[in-house]
Structures are given as C-alpha cells and as structure tokens.
Amino acid sequence: MATVSTNEFKNGLKFMLDGEPSTILDNETVKPGKGQAFNRVKVRKLISGKVLEKTFKSGETVEVADVMECDLDYLYSDGEFWHFMNAETFEQIAADAKAIGDNEKWLVEQDSCVITLWNGSPIIVTPANFVELEVTETDPGLKGDTAGTGGKPATLITGAVVRVPLFIQIGEIIKVDTRSGEYVSRVSK
Amino acid sequence: MNWQPSASIATLKQRAIILASVRDFFAQRDVMEVDTPAMSQATVTDVHLQTFNTTFVGPGAANGKTLYLQTSPEFHMKRLLCAGSGAIFQICKSFRNEESGRYHNPEFTMLEWYRPGFNHIDLMAEMDVLLQQVLNTAPSDSMSYQQAFIEHLAIDPLTADLEQLRQLAMSHDLGDFVATEQDHDTLLQLLFCFKIEPKIGLERPIMIYDFPASQAALAQISPADSRVAERFEVYYRGIELANGFHELADSDEQHDRFKIDNQKRVAAGLAPQPIDLHLIAALNAGLPDCAGVALGIDRLIMLALDQTHIDQVIAFEVQRS
Secondary structure, three states: OOEEEHHHOOOOOEEEEOOEEEEEEEEEEEOOOOOOOEEEEEEEEOOOOOEEEEEEEOOOEEEEOOEEEEEEEEEEEOOOOEEEEOOOOOOEEEEOHHHHHHHHHHOOOOOEEEEEEEOOEEEEEEOOOEEEEEEEEEOOOOOOOOOOOOOEEEEEOOOOEEEEOOOOOOOOEEEEEOOOOEEEEEEOO | OOOOOOOOHHHHHHHHHHHHHHHHHHHHOOOEEOOOOOEEOOOOOOOOOEOOEEEEEEOOEEEEEEEEEOOOOHHHHHHHHHOOOOOEEEEEEEEOEOOOOOOOOOEEEEEEEEEEOOOHHHHHHHHHHHHHHHHOOOOOEEEEHHHHHHHHHOOOOOOOOHHHHHHHHHHOOOOHHHHHOOOHHHHHHHHHHHHHHHHOOOOOOEEEEEEEHHHOOOEOEOOOOOOEEEEEEEEEOOEEEEEEEEEOOOHHHHHHHHHHHHHHHHHOOOOOOOOOHHHHHHHHHOOOOEEEEEEEHHHHHHHHHOOOOHHHOOOOOHHHO
16 A cells, blocks of 8 residues: 655546545645644545545555546447447456436547546546537527627537537537536537 | 746836835834845744755865755844844845745745844834835724634633634634644644634734744743734735744743744654754843734735735746746
C-alpha cells in the first residue's frame, strides 16, 4: 500500500479518503510562525463527485489511490454494461451504469472516451468534449428565423435533449459540447 | 526559461521606500542597526522549524563542519544585548525549510528588534506606531489569547482538557487526525488557525498576547499567571505578521526548554538539533530585561501594497532563484 505525506500534496493527486478515491483540487499550507503546520485541502471524491474541504496535520500520510486514466473507444451497450476497447491492444473493458452516470446520452460508437480506472475497474466515463449527433425530433422552424432568437428543444439520436436554433431540422447533424450540454454548430454533411 | 523577476520593478521600488522608512523609524529612536551571521554552528530546537544546513570546509574544518542557516537572527542578537549593545534592530534574510506557499518562501526577509527596559506590552505599543506609519492603519486592537478563544469559540484555552478540545475541533470538522490527537497545543493551534485567525484583525491589526505557557518558546512565564507566557503575535487581514516576547533571561530555564524541544523532536522522529551553547553562556552572563519581536517584512509589504502572494513582493521567488 503506497502512501504519500502532505508534503507531496499537489493538485490532481489521487488518494483514498473515507474509503473512496479522491483527487486534490486545491492545497494550501497553513503554517504559524511558532507551531504545527496544517494542510487545508479541497478534494473531489471521484465516485460520489462530492467536493469537500479537509484539514491534515502536515506530515500526516495518506494512502495513494490506484487511479489511472486511459483513452478507449466506445463499442456498444448490452443494456447492463457499456463496452469500451483500447484501439491499440484491442483489450476490452466493461463499465457499469454507475460509472456511466449521466453520460450515456453522449456516447457515440467509435468515439474515444476517457475512462478513469480505480484498481483496474472503471469508475468514471468522460465523453469527448465535443460530439456530433443526429437530430431525431424537433419542431419545424419558422420561416425567416435566424440563430440566436431563443431556439427550441431538439432530441438527438442518443436521447439527449439540447436547445438548438430554430433553423435546425430533423435529420441534421449537430455538434454539442458535452461539458455544458450546449449546441455548438450545425455540421455540414 | 522565465528569467524575469516575480515582483514588478514598480513593486520593488515601493519595497525599497518602505524599507527606508523602517530604517528611519529606528534611527529616530536611537535603535542601532546590526548585522549578524546568517550561518551558525548551532541552531533552533523548535520541533516545528526545519533548518537548512551546509558544510564549511577550511582551516580548522578540514573534514567539513556543519553550519546552519538561521531561522531568525534571535540568538546572535541576544548575545549582542548580553554584551551591552543596547537597543538594536536588524533586517536580514532568514531561512526555513519545508515552507513555501502564499505566505511563505523558504528564504524571506525578517525585521527583528530588541528594546532593553521594555516588556511585551511596551513593545506592542511601539509595534503599533510602526504599523500605523507603514500601513497607514488605525490604532491596533489587542486581546489576550484566552479572551480570543472565549469570544470566538466559547472555550477557555487555559482550562479546557484534551477531550474538550478534540470534541470542539471535531464539531468544526477540522480533520480526521483530531480524534486521536494527543497534543494539547496542536489542537489549540488548529482551532486558532482556522476558527479565530480568519475572524480577527480584519479592519485594523490586532495583537494577541499572553499565549499558553506551553507555547512560550523564548518568552518569560508571566509572574502574575504561570499558565501564560509573555508572548504576543500580530495579525492583520488574515496574515500572521509578527511574534514578540518579553524575553526569557534565565539561562538554566532556556537550556531546559531547548533540551525538552529536542526530546519532542526525537519523539516525532526528527533529529535533535545542536543547542546553541554560546547563547546559553551569554544568558548566564546576563541578558538585560528586554522585549524583542520579529516581523515578516515580505508580509508587511504584501499588506502595504495590497498584494495576495508573497511572490509578488520578492524579486525572485524560489522557483526562479
């Protein structure tokens, strides 16, 4: 079991907190001129997503979390698991619904995703920042309308619903920012 | 390769003006500027201070002799006082390992001064005049360490036992280590750092005085109340600015405190430090009754110029040095 001391704390360090792998978002040392130093750390728990502040006595050690990230291509879902493949080694890995979270609507077959593994098992699936998806349902646009007049909801092939400009029609492909869930542009076929 | 200074030239000009005004403050009061060694054969024993050291090779030290970079000029300055210097001040580099961050650089500039005939209350008054001059602040507040805990945490730090402090720290979610913490002072420092310091000295500087005797460092124990030491600290806008003592003059007691520090170091898995026997001998010859204080100049300049990181007020922070 590898450990690190508070002296090695830095943003992005992954360690075990309350039995859950967590990542450091911010680390500040508080050191009185005379007396004990402390580390005030802002952490995000990787599974629950909870962000919290923790105080450590400087010199304390914590257990390093065996967390790594890899780029894998999304293959398909069998309803229970979502299957991904390493394009170089062809090794396949299956993520469960918990790891997928709300991101199923952004998974596009053959697109590369970032999979976060803890002890070799997927815990987070992060889709590409931008995906291109077909519009399957939306109200017909009104004549003469241009972008930026409020827009309308559109359902995409994966089930995601995003606000699009009025000129977008069923069957068109649009580019969406998966981080904000916002429409970016129309993709010409 | 970023060769540029971390502070702007305009800031460095302001810094030079502030340093000149500090020197002028002491010149007007007949306090002599001194210049003592940055390296010493002995060093501090404080369990929470980690020193830098280097090796001197030369005549009398053919096989190398360890020299320690000072964490403050205190020991040499006290030897000057014992030798009859009268009131003295110094602006110099001090070095503390393992300290780097928003308010810390491993080497930093310290202003330290000593006033024979003053106690810590007199020195707090002089500190206040200096701060008003440099920072343009209103007269400082002051409050005892005990009052600060009672007012902000409703607990008496001088009578609370370990379990009460643990419960209080846990109720404020101050870290998992708290549940098993055995050190009374660690819990007090934790509560002070996170639950008192952020709330005090926001509008004007505040001086907190009469620290628990267990945190006396090099201060006298109060003759009026043996539970407290005649030590004060200055806080302003979230920054710990200065630490002062009505100086301990008893050489035996000082020697004992150094030895106890070293026992604590060994218990904490740290190497014991060589005790400064020159200082003990000087105290034995006689330290005039005096008060002394150390103030972080870089932090003073941060406050004066409204800067948020120490890197912005020093020419080259450690990563650019």
